[in-house]
Amino acid sequence: MNKETFVAVDKYYEELIVNADPKFDRINEAADLAGLPSIQVSACQGKFLQLLVQMQGAKRVLEIGTLAGYSTAWLASGLGKDGHLISLELDPHHASVAAQNLAQFDFQGTVEILVGDGLQLIDEMILAGQDPFDLVFIDADKEGYADYLNRVTNLSHPGTFIIADNVVRNGRIIEKNNQDSDILGIQRFHQELISNPRLDATMLQTVGARSYDGFTFIIVNSD
Ligand code: SAH
Ligand code: DHB
Ligand code: MG
Secondary structure, eight states: HHHHHHHHHHHEEEEIIIIOHHHHHHHHHHHHHHOOSOOOOOHHHHHHHHHHHHHTOOOOOEEEOOSSSHHHHHHHSOOOTTTTEEEESOOHHHHHHHHHHHSSSSSSSGEEEEEEEEEEEEEHHHTTTOOOSSSEEEOOOGGGHHHHHHHHHGGGGGTTTEEEEEESSGGGOOOTTOOOOOHHHHHHHHHHHHHHHTTHHHHHHHSTTSSSSEEEEEEEEEO
């Protein structure tokens, strides 16, 4: 089995069952034109995020790491008109490309992009006494994952579902003595996870257009 097969199978199911609005491809085309890195979730993964939002009956969704708004659009597609999605993005250029992309959809007031450091913005939301989120997608700098998880539990309720992207990194996660900052960050994230008795989790490995990686899925339980 090789990468070409993974990509072809992704494409097969993307065309057969995902049924994405052509606007989703437009996001990735605009991202390429603007010179943004091609590190967004795949269409099949994005659709999965939409289904999770629907399954959760989520009204409030938090995303950390917007890029061009591709995963943002999938998450927002699972929300009703009374839903609200806040996406946090450090890079103002990424945020402006995302805002233009998301304006092509009918999300109106449901999607909000906040520009700044994710951790700082989360701390501001905690201080402002924001309502808890029903679903959180962590997909920004891997070095920040542990802190994002730690803080996001202060913006959660029992039943909040947290998804973290890129927890496998081509298998580098299990390399002994790997000192890469992304790997150390993801290891620290899982130490944070297991240190919190309210959190229960699993992991799924993924292959496909985004090579070999994985998601960690976490539910927040009551004390
Ligand atoms: N969720 C997107 C991909 C996100 S890529 C998708 O699947 O479509 C990671 C993004 O996180 C990049 O746009 C990067 O600029 C942003 N980022 C990096 N460090 C950050 C930080 N400290 N706070 C917020 N966003 C950050
Ligand atoms: C990278 C970041 C991501 O969020 C992703 O999905 C893939 C790669 C990266 O920074 O390399
Ligand atoms: Mg990612």
